[in-house]
Amino acid sequence: MSLSAAAPKRVPPWRNIRVLRWMLQLVILLSVASLLYWLWNNYRLNLAQSKIPTNFRFLDNPSSFTLPGNALDQSAPVRRAFVQGFLNTLRVSIAGILLALLLGTLVGVGRLSKNFVVRTVAGTYVEILRNLPLLLLLTFMNLAVVLQLFPRIESAWVPFELFVISNRGIAMPWFVGSGTTLLTLFGCCIAAMFIVSSGCKVYSNRTGKSVRTFLISGVVFVVLMVFGWSIFGFNWTLPVVNDRGSLGGIRIDPSYFALLVSLVLYTSSHVAEIVRGSILAVPKGQGEAADAIALSPSKKMRLVILPQAFRVAMPALGNQSLNLIKNSSLGAVISYFELTQIAQITVGNGSPAVPAFTLTLFVYLVISLTSSLIINIVNRRLALVER
Amino acid sequence: MKTWLRRNLFRTWWDALLTIVFSGVALWAMWSVFRFVVFTGRWEIIDVNLRLLLVGRFPKESLWVLYGVVIATCFWGAAALGGGKVAGAREASRSEQLFAAVRRFGLLVVVGLLLVVLAGVRESMWFVVAVVGAIVLGLQVKKWRRSIAKLRQIPAVIWHVALAITPITMMVLVIRSADVQLWGGFLINFYIAVLSILLCFPLGVLLALGRRSSLPMVRLVCATYIEVVRGAPLFVLLLLSGVALDFFLPPQIDPGPVFRSVTVFTMFTAAYLAEIIRGGLQSIPKGQTEAARALGLPTVKIIFLVTLPQALRNVIPAQIGQFISLFKDTTLAGAALSILEMLKISEAITKQDAFLGRGYIYEVLAFAGLLFWVGSYVMSKESQRVEKKLGVGQR
Incomplete structure (x- = not known):
């Protein structure tokens, strides 16, 4: 009668869960590694046959193509071309993100409007654009609108004598003077606006009176801007049609315009759905409480509903912004000179394909990881702090 | 009616302005689309190139396999997805069922009719008949399945495999009939x-x-x-x-x-x-x-x-x-x-x-x-x- 037989018995290794787990991991790692090795080996063998370089030395070769606007000449290294492409990607992405967020929010709020017509129009807008391929929108904007609907330069549309719209692009009024000075001025004015608005908020919190923060800070911004404008001696130029294009002002490339508009239309329809969902996610009591203290509908939206909705919407909106940046690579289809198009051209001009496209992918990866980092930080700042 | 108008369209002056502006935009857009579709659109380009647009250079003599796939898939879809009601909903009346069907499949039917018109009504008539027949047959199979299920439990997997055999064999035929x-x-x-x-x-x-x-x-x-x-x-x-x-x-x-x-x-x-x-x-x-x-x-x-x-x-x-x-x-x-x-x-x-x-x-x-x-x-x-x-x- 001994119970000692049940004393600790060593578990055999083929039934020991810890051993099994390590074995499983090892097997998976080994299979992934062997797959990678197989691919790498093929790559090596294929390259040995074709004698194509794998390093990034091609970045120093002359690019042998030009970009519009004298940004690049033929002797500049490929490296410069990539930088220009990167800047162009940023140019279209930042403008696109801002416009898409703005338009999308308006449409999203419109979809929940009490007004039947507004609701229906906003709903139709979203349903139409969301279910069309982006490339189709882009092709439509490029081939049908910009290249066909827009008139030739001889018969350009000149609305209000301010714009010149033709199939060579859209010319807008622009300032004359140093860009950096204007940017500094703009930054200072924005800073002043923030200081004034936070001052208003402090005053309002102390006295309990309502202050028209938006109006006051807006006026401060405009006044400072006009003041600085005249002090630093800036001036406007208006575009004028001449026989080969437009003179003066700033000209927006047709391809930039087509890409921007289609990205904004497409992304705004997604943003609108996100905004609508997040507004619906705000507890109903919040809106009722705002009604109970007699806030006007616009104030209720601006001060109570939207700030809480944006907390919910933030991760999804960040994702859409990232999607917009990645979708801007479609600019290559309509020869807008962004990163992908530059990569394609340099490969066409004899740069090795694999390193060039790997570089491109890497740049996009860095953009996307940086943006997700920023989004995460903002998200953490916005997140509701609970017990 | 009057209350509806006031509630939905003319709550305040701002609302009224929005209504007018957006109605204008919507009417203009609808008119442009209508004019384009009915009057100014030159649809002969679609008419001439319909086959290219739909199947590319797929050889003409193998097209019948594709038709077969569409028909078989319709049958399968009707047998797998057709009928059925939303969980917890009461049994719908006949007119409600019709309305729901129109809402679900109206668009598909319209597009199908459009394609039929473009392809030539007489040429594609037998195809339409076959598709409708396949759908009806599929729905019938679904009903049989329900009545059999009352007598004896047969796992759903077996049903689906049995129903999917036709479309899958057809698809294999399609893939083999022409180089991809x-x-x-x-x-x-x-x-x-x-x-x-x-x-x-x-x-x-x-x-x-x-x-x-x-x-x-x-x-x-x-x-x-x-x-x-x-x-x-x-x-x-x-x-x-x-x-x-x-x-x-x-x-x-x-x-x-x-x-x-x-x-x-x-x-x-x-x-x-x-x-x-x-x-x-x-x-x-x-x-x-x-x-x-x-x-x-x-x-x-x-x-x-x-x-x-x-x-x-x-x-x-x-x-x-x-x-x-x-x-x-x-x-x-x-x-x-x-x-x-x-x-x-x-x-x-x-x-x-x-x-x-x-x-x-x-x-x-x-x-x-x-x-x-x-x-x-x-x-x-x-x-x-x-x-x-x-x-x-x-x-």
Whole structure:
């Protein structure tokens, strides 16, 4: 009668869960590694046959193509071309993100409007654009609108004598003077606006009176801007049609315009759905409480509903912004000179394909990881702090 | 009526202004579309090129197999999805049923009729009859299935396999009847999308499970893959597959553009799908796993019988949304790999001698857009219906 037989018995290794787990991991790692090795080996063998370089030395070769606007000449290294492409990607992405967020929010709020017509129009807008391929929108904007609907330069549309719209692009009024000075001025004015608005908020919190923060800070911004404008001696130029294009002002490339508009239309329809969902996610009591203290509908939206909705919407909106940046690579289809198009051209001009496209992918990866980092930080700042 | 107007349109002066402006915009837009469709549109370009747009250079003598696939798929769809009611809803009356059917399939029927008119009514009459017959037969089979199910339980899997045999054999026939390089138009969009969806689904599930695994190495591998793929634009990946896939394969394999695009779409969508499924897995309460463990189920069974089915059900709309965007993104294959898919062919036919330089791009893009739009729209509506039917958020 001994119970000692049940004393600790060593578990055999083929039934020991810890051993099994390590074995499983090892097997998976080994299979992934062997797959990678197989691919790498093929790559090596294929390259040995074709004698194509794998390093990034091609970045120093002359690019042998030009970009519009004298940004690049033929002797500049490929490296410069990539930088220009990167800047162009940023140019279209930042403008696109801002416009898409703005338009999308308006449409999203419109979809929940009490007004039947507004609701229906906003709903139709979203349903139409969301279910069309982006490339189709882009092709439509490029081939049908910009290249066909827009008139030739001889018969350009000149609305209000301010714009010149033709199939060579859209010319807008622009300032004359140093860009950096204007940017500094703009930054200072924005800073002043923030200081004034936070001052208003402090005053309002102390006295309990309502202050028209938006109006006051807006006026401060405009006044400072006009003041600085005249002090630093800036001036406007208006575009004028001449026989080969437009003179003066700033000209927006047709391809930039087509890409921007289609990205904004497409992304705004997604943003609108996100905004609508997040507004619906705000507890109903919040809106009722705002009604109970007699806030006007616009104030209720601006001060109570939207700030809480944006907390919910933030991760999804960040994702859409990232999607917009990645979708801007479609600019290559309509020869807008962004990163992908530059990569394609340099490969066409004899740069090795694999390193060039790997570089491109890497740049996009860095953009996307940086943006997700920023989004995460903002998200953490916005997140509701609970017990 | 008057109250409705006041409530909905003219609450305040600002509201009235909005109403007037937006009504103007909407009426103008509707009139332009109507005028374009009925009066100014020159639809002969679609009429002449219909076959190119839909199937590309698919050989004419094998077209009957394609017709067969459409008919068999209609039969299968009707038998698998047809009928049925939303969980917890009362039995609908006849008129309500009709209304629901019109809402669900009206768009598809309209597009089908449009294609029939474009293809020539007399030529396609037998096809319409066959499709309608297949649907009716499918619905009938569904009814039989219900009445048999009352007598004896037959597992649903057996039913589906039995019903799916015809369309699957037909599809194999299609693939064998013509070299895939000859396919084009809407057919190739559809083919790439369906194939990639079928392939990316298991991969996505595995990646999602791997990312939530308790084994650190597995987690690392899966997370790296997902983040890298999600950080890259699809278009660049497609371009890269066009120039670089050859380098990574043994020299004797020569992948065609369709193979390349399916590879990229599968790998790309799997990463996104993995994140969606991971979200679904996270939404499953811990008690489910614990209860399964208490019953003594092994881990694999817990995953595939308890957590995964619930997780997949919870994220149906997001999954279908991903598949819809895959379907829309198949247009990129044309731009990156020169596959003659719908959009590419649409652009190409405006350059035919008879149509060159006369601004046919509107008609062509309108037609391509209509097909894509209806496909995506119907899919998204169906996903909402399936979600309701499975009772997400109610059970």
